[in-house]
Amino acid sequence: KAGVTQTPRYLIKTRGQQVTLSCSPISGHRSVSWYQQTPGQGLQFLFEYFSETQRNKGNFPGRFSGRQFSNSRSEMNVSTLELGDSALYLCASSQTFRSGNTIYFGEGSWLTVV
């Protein structure tokens, strides 16, 4: 069974640009969530989608957005990139949004903003 797949794995962007990251969840998983990991702030929740609807959102500015498609695949977008957006972006999937579900992480997308 394939795991959570994220693309691209590594990317370098310039300040002011925008970036789109993609995530394919484990087959059968309908909940996808996104996290940002930085050395200073640790792992922080961005948002969660289930059945194409955003269920939860973390404390990030509106420059961070996401969406989920009918096949459960998800994308997140960051507009007007800032140097501080350099981070590891992790996608995670689970079967449902209910507490107690096992959450599996993808390998992540390493974003460097220069």
Next chain:
Amino acid sequence: QKEVEQNSGPLSVPEGAIASLNCTYSDRVSQSFFWYRQYSGKSPELIMSIYSNGDKEDGRFTAQLNKASQYVSLLIRDSQPSDSATYLCAVSLYNQGGKLIFGQGTELSVKP
């Protein structure tokens, strides 16, 4: 007060010893508790999940949960150098299963 707190470490133990990792959380409605292991440059890997008070064992790993004290721990028996990693404690609230709240992680170093 942070929602999930862990000792940042580093925690150093000799090979074969028991490593004890601790985590406290502030929200009493926290429902599910997870321990993830993260090697440098890699993504978090789930080790254990625990939902009710008491101990849960899986191989060399034992998770302990005490909801009254808002405390969850992970014991690693017979520690191996390959266990050297950062261990992340995470909690989720009822009906917010996709939203994990992470501690800062504890760096564990197992010395041969």
